[in-house]
Amino acid sequence: MKVSEHGTIACPSGFVSRLMLRSDVPKVLEIEREAHFTPWGEKAFLDAIETGDVLPIVLVDKEVAGYGVLKVLWREAELLNLAIAKPWRRRGLGHFLVATLLQSALRYGAPQVFLEVRESNTGAQALYRQMGFEVVGSRKAYYACPEGKREDAWVMRWQEKRGRNAA
């Protein structure tokens, strides 16, 4: 993670980062529907913006290329959603967004961050491990799958370590 002397994280070159606005939601929903089997709907994103959750997005040519959603609770935070549009994957945007979200968690006084990830989602798990998350539990049959099947979730946790940066 590249952090400037002012504490900001450099977005990968060619991309621009800012917080999600209500007007971004239609494009976000297109990515969301392609990224997840049980996608969030419009109301979930609008509620997250309204309630003050942290929703960084990355843009290329003014189009949304990816986003994340972090809910900060008392002394801990939950990474609720993360997706990168298919054409922009494997360019460091997921890494950038997770690093941004971890830095936000620290800024809001949350030294640990939890998330759930599908057992089969080895790509996302690799990203989270790279960022310092560890598996701390599982949830049986947590996710819906095609044909009415269910899939376990892994619960992963990131903790601030003294003397170590957010990633």
Ligand SMILES: CC(C)(COP(=O)(O)OP(=O)(O)OC[C@H]1O[C@@H](n2cnc3c(N)ncnc32)[C@H](O)[C@@H]1OP(=O)(O)O)[C@@H](O)C(=O)NCCC(=O)NCCS
């Ligand atoms: C998971 C996801 C967010 C990763 O975004 P990304 O921008 O492609 O990730 P990055 O380019 O920052 O990858 C960083 C590292 O994570 C790991 N990684 C990311 N995607 C991977 C994949 N499909 N397979 C294996 N490793 C992967 C790699 O170590 C990668 O580093 P490398 O490219 O140098 O090898 C993206 O694939 C996505 O949106 N998937 C669908 C939605 C989803 O699964 N969200 C997470 C729900 S918990």
